[in-house]
Amino acid sequence: MSALLQCRKTVVMIEDVRHDGGPVLAAPLRKGAAAAVVNNPYAGRYVEDLIEWMESLRPLGLELAERLLDALGFQAADVQAxxxxxxxxxxxxxxxxxxxxxxxxxxxxxxxxxxGFVTSGQIIGTIGAHLHIPLASVHSPWVRSHFDGVDITISDAPKPDELVFAVAMSNGGRPHARIGGLSFAEAADGQGPKF
Known part of the structure; x- marks a missing residue:
């Protein structure tokens, strides 16, 4: 990790959704998030250029993605959002x-x-703040069935001089999606609007 980055803890959260008020799914929708609680080297002061810091976070992005993929028990091809x-x-x-x-x-x-476009949620918050991470299809932002989300809260983070960086994945769309639009299979085949 970069000298700028000091990680206090990591957290992985997984949920299995068996239904959402409709019929029980043949296999649960599994989704989760992996997060790192890190120091904010620029807390309390304005710094003009954040590019070097941003680039130094790439290994953390990969580490969290690998950790989440492993915790979910997925192969890369299993991830749909x-x-x-x-x-x-x-x-x-x-x-x-x-x-x-x-x-x-x-x-x-x-x-x-x-x-697909990797969706993002960001907030300024106190300890225990709730973050909603929007999910979208890994192949296209036009797959309506995969507009979903993962919510995370860490009971002791972020402290005032910290950040929580997180990634989220799921193996499907909403449990009972039925509002039409481009299907996941069509998007995987390259069909649909381009962005």
Missing amino acids: FGKGAIVGVNGEIEHAAVWHAPGGHGMRQLLDAR
Whole structure:
């Protein structure tokens, strides 16, 4: 890890959704998130250039993606939706969360056969803040069935001078998706609008 990055802890959360009020699924929808609680080297001060710090986070993005893939028990081909997110402690600024856009997406793209846009959620929050990480298809942002989310809360993070960087994945779309649109299979075959 970079000298700028000190990781206090990592957290992995997994959920298995068996139904969402409709029929029980043949196999549960499995989704989860992996997060790292790290120091914010720029908390409390404005720094003009954040590029070097952003680039230094690439190994963390890959590490979290690998850890989550392993914890979910997935092969890369099992992942159908993904997203990323960050929480900035109150002594930081929202741009400190934005540094996660490229490294968080890079780690998952490196592991997965993914062409889609990696969605992102970011907030400034106190200890125990709730972060919603939006999910979208790994192949296309136009697959409506895979618009979903993973929610994370860490009871002791972020402290004012910390950040939480997270990645999220799932093996399918919403349990009872039925609002039409481009299917996951069609997007995997390269059909649908390009962005």
